[in-house]
Structures are given as C-alpha cells and as structure tokens.
Amino acid sequence: MNAADTRRRVVVTAPDTIEIHTEAVPELKDEEALVRLRVSGVCGSDKAGAHGEHAFFKPPYYPGHEVVGEVVQIGEAVDEVAVGDRVTAEPTLVCGHCKPCTTGRENLCDNLEFFGCGYREGGMADVFTIPASRLHVVPPSFTDHQAALIEPLATPVHAVRLAGDLAGKTVAILGAGTIGLLVLVAARQKGVRRIVVTDTLASKRELALRLGADAVVDAARSDLAEAVRAELGESADVVFDCVSIQPTVQAAIQMVLKGGTVVVVGGARRPITIDLPVVQEYQVRIQGATTYRAEDFQDAIGLIASGAVDATDFITAMFPLSRAAEAFAAMGSGAEVKILVTAEDEVDGAKLHKQGSLP
Ligand SMILES: [Zn+2]
C-alpha cells in the first residue's frame, strides 16, 4: 500500500505558535515504518514545549509522542511489525550501544533522541515515519483510547518500579493530573496500605477518590505536609511528586521524614533548592524518574487489559488534527485530564465529556 504524497502535520514553529503544515511525506528508511495516525495524546511536556518552557527542547518542534496508528508501509529491513498492524510508539529513540543502553537503562541513553519532542518526526501528522523497533503492537481488544493511555501509563509504572517494594507502605501523590492519577492506578496494584492524593482542583481530587485514593488533600493548604501526614496517620514511606516545583518538593521532603523516598516524576521545568542538611541527617532518598523501558510498556498494556484503568476516566476532550492548536490551548486550564488529537476530521472539536459518546 502506498501512502499519499503529502501530509498535514502539526508544527510548533515558535512559542505559543501552533501551525498545520502541508508537506511531502518523508522518504522511508530501511529500518522505519510509515504509520497513519489514529489518535495522539497531548502531554504536559507538550504544554511546556509549546510555551517554549521545556527544559530540554525548544521550538520549532514536531509534537505527538503518545501516538496510536496503523502501519501502512515498512522499510526493507523491518520485521518487527507488518502493514495493517495497529501500534503505539515507545518514543525514546535509543542508540543501543552506550553504557545506559547496555546496562538495562536505555531510557537514559547517552545519545537519546525523543520522537515527538525535538526529533525530526512526531505523531501529530496524517502519517509519520518512526524506527519500527520502537513500535508495540496494540492488543486487538483495546479501543484507540485505551491504546492512547499505554505510553502515559508506562511513565508511572516505571516510577513505581523505581520506588521499590510498596507492599504495606504509605504513599502520597502530589498532583492529580494524568501522571498523578496513573501513579495512583499503578501504585494500587502493589499492595500499598494507604494512599493520599493532593491537588488544587476539587474535580481532580474527586476523580482521585473515585480511582481509589484513601483520602485527598487540597494542595493549596499552607500546612500541606502536616495535612497529608494526618491523613496517612504517619509519615509517608514514598511521595511521588508529579508537580515538581519548589513548594511540592519541599512539602514532599517534609512528608517522608524520616528515612523516606521522594520520587520526582512530574516534568521539572527549572532548578529548585532543597534543604540538604535535612536530606542528609534524616536519610531522605530523592529519586528522579523519567520515561520507561519496554518492560514498563508491557506492564502498562497488562494493567489496561486487566481493567485497572478505565479510559473514559482519563480522556476528557478530543480535537481533530486540523484544530490541534485548540487542543494545546485546552491544556492551559488544567481542568482536563488527557486530551487527544484525532485523525478524523469529522470529530466535532467541542470537548466530548466522558458521559458523552466516546468510543
Ligand atoms: Zn508524555
């Protein structure tokens, strides 16, 4: 099957400037697949990237790393996928031969490139090229919306793995956006004794309760750390900071005293300061967490297949590719959970609530 000669694709040309360009479909390399878009999530990192505020890449960039599509053509050397496969991408493009790659930490590849975040290709396009080795075939039972949650869930799965054994432990999750809520889902599978979730928005706190948080706390409280400790009944063994700004990291350290772990999983935009004497004297572990490995993708697929995640809880708005700028703008309010850009032009750009007719 041959794709059309031209494609539309979303380009963030400058801070807060999101355009649709029509251009030639790129030449397919031997190890690449050509994939036709079905849906692509808009990520918190896209929000930062589109504002020109991402710590590791700047516009112009080609967004779309939470992508689901159908393989329409494969390069000569490709045997990982076949034409017609429905796939999602593990967007970390790794070299395979550096120290992290050869020691089981390829998400930290020294030569890492990131599909949809600074790389020459991203998923918000009618068709796109990607190394076929980074594609995972989506189980046939999954809806596109479930498949669109595989990549976002893989990050929390990885963060929970890095936290160590959570059985019988107390956990706090700061921030109930997509990452925080999916950390909640992933942590609940690990036998956690009690989980408290914080957010400034009442709607997100309610969603966290519905997804199994034992208690929620308004993150705007000035005594946040004490309030969380009160709800936990003790200090937190592990805090997942899904916001990663000065006040949240500071509060997280206060919550885990003494001897606890702070997992920094939310995309951090700028340096902050920490109370190093406290970290040292109280033996606090600060653990960064970024992206995922193939095993995290497989676990995320398993979690979704098990019914632990209901896509309709997470996907709160959809926009056609031609209106991608509106999808990015909708990220601004913070009220949405996961926003999708879809290939189908007939989708009404108005947001579709979960009570509505999402497939
Ligand atoms: Zn993302």
Ligand SMILES: [Zn+2]
């Ligand atoms: Zn590498």
